[in-house]
Amino acid sequence: GAGVSQSPSNKVTEKGKDVELRCDPISGHTALYWYRQSLGQGLEFLIYFQGNSAPDKSGLPSDRFSAERTGGSVSTLTIQRTQQEDSAVYLCASSLSSGINEQFFGPGTRLTVL
């Protein structure tokens, strides 16, 4: 079966522009996570969705970051007014449900802000 997919695989943008990153989780997975992987900070949790519950946004680094999940499936991470420090690989993961189930990771989107 298909794994977690993310698009685009690479995104280069200019400082100040907005970007949207997309994640398609594994079908039937109700839990979805976004993480950021950067050289200075390693892997960091950003946001968590579970079914129709309110998301846990506690990892978002600033109010320029937002995410939504439509119909309990596809998720979009939006970064407004991008800054150079936003350059990183953004990873999406999904799991069967809440609880200690394996998180399956997508290949990531490499974002470069010039």
Added chain:
Amino acid sequence: AQSVTQLGSHVSVSEGALVLLRCNYSSSVPPYLFWYVQYPNQGLQLLLKYTSAATLVKGINGFEAEFKKSETSFHLTKPSAHMSDAAEYFCAVSDQRGSNYKLTFGKGTLLTVNP
């Protein structure tokens, strides 16, 4: 909050030698612990996980890890390294907030295997 420390950002071994990647955690509750592997330009793949069952956990590709509560450690080992094991390895602890089992990762250890 949980935290994870991986000792050694870079480990180099010869093919056929023992692989030992170190991980120590801090947790105020019994932890769930994981090892993930990341090959170049790929996402993370789960190697193994500890969820309070057997303390010696066997994973894929011949890797195993032992949970030692007294040492707050979860070191990853493989008896004989293969060239295909060259990758970056991440230890993680599940930092539970309600139903959110978000992962807190260590900084990673890059494993190089020399012929």
